Amino acid sequence: MDFSLTEEQLMIQDMAKKFADTELAPIAASLDEGKNHDKFLVNLNQLAELGFMGMNVKGEYGGVEAGTVAFSLVITELAKACASTAVTTSVTNMVAEVIQAVGTEEQKETHLTKICTGEYKAGGFCLTEPSAGSDPAGMKTTAVKDGDEYVLNGSKIYITSGTFAGVFVVWAVTDPSAPKGKGISCFLVEANTPGLNIGKLEDKMGQKASHTTEVHFEDCRIPASNLMGQENKGFAIAVGELAGGRIGVGSLALGIGMAAMDYAREFITERKQFGQPLANFQGLQWMLADRYTELEAARLLLMQAACDKDAGKNFSKGASMAKLFASEKANQACYDALQMLGGAGYIKEYPVERMARDVRITSIYEGTSEVQRIIISRELLREIA
Numbered sequence: 001m002d003f004s005l006t007e008e009q010l011m012i013q014d015m016a017k018k019f020a021d022t023e024l025a026p027i028a029a030s031l032d033e034g035k036n037h038d039k040f041l042v043n044l045n046q047l048a049e050l051g052f053m054g055m056n057v058k059g060e061y062g063g064v065e066a067g068t069v070a071f072s073l074v075i076t077e078l079a080k081a082c083a084s085t086a087v088t089t090s091v092t093n094m095v096a097e098v099i100q101a102v103g104t105e106e107q108k109e110t111h112l113t114k115i116c117t118g119e120y121k122a123g124g125f126c127l128t129e130p131s132a133g134s135d136p137a138g139m140k141t142t143a144v145k146d147g148d149e150y151v152l153n154g155s156k157i158y159i160t161s162g163t164f165a166g167v168f169v170v171w172a173v174t175d176p177s178a179p180k181g182k183g184i185s186c187f188l189v190e191a192n193t194p195g196l197n198i199g200k201l202e203d204k205m206g207q208k209a210s211h212t213t214e215v216h217f218e219d220c221r222i223p224a225s226n227l228m229g230q231e232n233k234g235f236a237i238a239v240g241e242l243a244g245g246r247i248g249v250g251s252l253a254l255g256i257g258m259a260a261m262d263y264a265r266e267f268i269t270e271r272k273q274f275g276q277p278l279a280n281f282q283g284l285q286w287m288l289a290d291r292y293t294e295l296e297a298a299r300l301l302l303m304q305a306a307c308d309k310d311a312g313k314n315f316s317k318g319a320s321m322a323k324l325f326a327s328e329k330a331n332q333a334c335y336d337a338l339q340m341l342g343g344a345g346y347i348k349e350y351p352v353e354r355m356a357r358d359v360r361i362t363s364i365y366e367g368t369s370e371v372q373r374i375i376i377s378r379e380l381l382r383e384i385a
């Protein structure tokens with residue numbers, strides 16, 4: 001099997017790398033300190049101009065139709081410089097893909113165009129609730145039909161880009177009497193809709209420029225035409241789109257892990273102890289060998305899942321395997337990179353400290369590692385049933 005990139009994919013990867021080097025890397029540390037948020041938002045607009053907010057969106061709606069492999073490459077390049085920007089881009093693409101997959105023609109024309117042009121700085125994906133995380137089918141937010149409107153009530157938590165997203169895709173229970181997961185529908189809610197209130201901005205361990213917030217719905221009335229897909233069939237949409245999102249998070253983790261290891265590799269060639277470069281010590285050489293091998297394996301799993309998605313094949317198990325492996329190996333890579341820097345690894349002046357915090361969430365959001373193992377093993381057992 002040949003995973004060589006096409007000329008177009010190489011060009012897109014190069015564009016993302018240049019943008020990351022010039023616009024993201026210089027401010028990543030200040031974003032981590034809560035500064036430069038305006039520049040962060042300007043960068044999101046520029047990413048839209050580059051076509052990176054609608055990578056799988058059709059041209060007629062303003063997208064670039066570059067495919068999932070290109071999407072993975074872009075997210076990895078962005079994450080090497082700034083994980084916050086990468087996750088915002090990844091989730092916005094996922095929101096765009098939900099709208100493209102199940103939205104009406106009018107919804108696509110209105111909202112996809114705004115995502116792709118940057119008129120919406122980002123899209124928000126509202127699934128998680130206080131009592132429904134790994135088990136989102138247990139959600140409590142309701143949407144009750146009232147004439148030609150739905151009235152939403154309930155709270156979502158940990159929503160990426162809550163403070164600046166222009167539109168949210170929101171899941172809510174429309175048939176409380178249906179079996180679990182069967183009575184849930186998916187809606188489009190614009191950020192300025194009365195009754196949609198952004199709550200607490202979470203103070204996080206890492207990825208700090210990506211604003212993670214509560215989103216409350218208090219008698220939030222939306223036109224019935226904001227329903228996406230069929231009523232009561234919305235949960236399958238979430239499950240399907242999360243699989244694509246996992247390629248994004250795996251790619252993001254890979255980028256952080258690569259950046260940490262690349263930094264550590266340079267560092268050990270320069271710093272000397274016992275009269276020689278640290279790179280001469282086999283203990284550190286083996287860390288390099290093991291971590292780069294694992295990251296390369298993660299990259300291949302991601303490419304396989306992305307190729308399968310682009311080919312219209314079932315990619316759910318592959319995406320979960322790629323996300324599980326990439327996020328856990330990237331965490332290990334950041335841990336070892338920090339170890340290779342010694343005390344300097346723990347000091348904020350060096351970027352590995354930030355990377356080690358930024359990478360931690362990748363094995364938690366878009367389904368924890370445990371949830372990925374559930375999905376993978378369920379699929380494996382189904383294959384022989």
Ligand SMILES: Cc1cc2nc3c(=O)[nH]c(=O)nc-3n(C[C@H](O)[C@H](O)[C@H](O)COP(=O)(O)OP(=O)(O)OC[C@H]3O[C@@H](n4cnc5c(N)ncnc54)[C@H](O)[C@@H]3O)c2cc1C
Nearest residue numbers: 125126127128133134158159160212364365366367368370
């Ligand atoms: C920074 C950040 C950004 C996020 N962005 C978004 C977003 O944009 N949109 C959105 O909808 N959500 C978002 N989330 C939510 C995220 O997807 C959830 O936090 C995640 O799915 C885990 O849910 P939980 O936090 O409720 O943990 P829980 O489900 O309570 O899990 C706690 C622990 O129990 C384990 N566990 C749970 N069930 C099982 C089981 N059956 N078997 C074994 N172990 C199990 C979990 O793996 C985990 O280790 C975000 C979260 C964070 C922190």
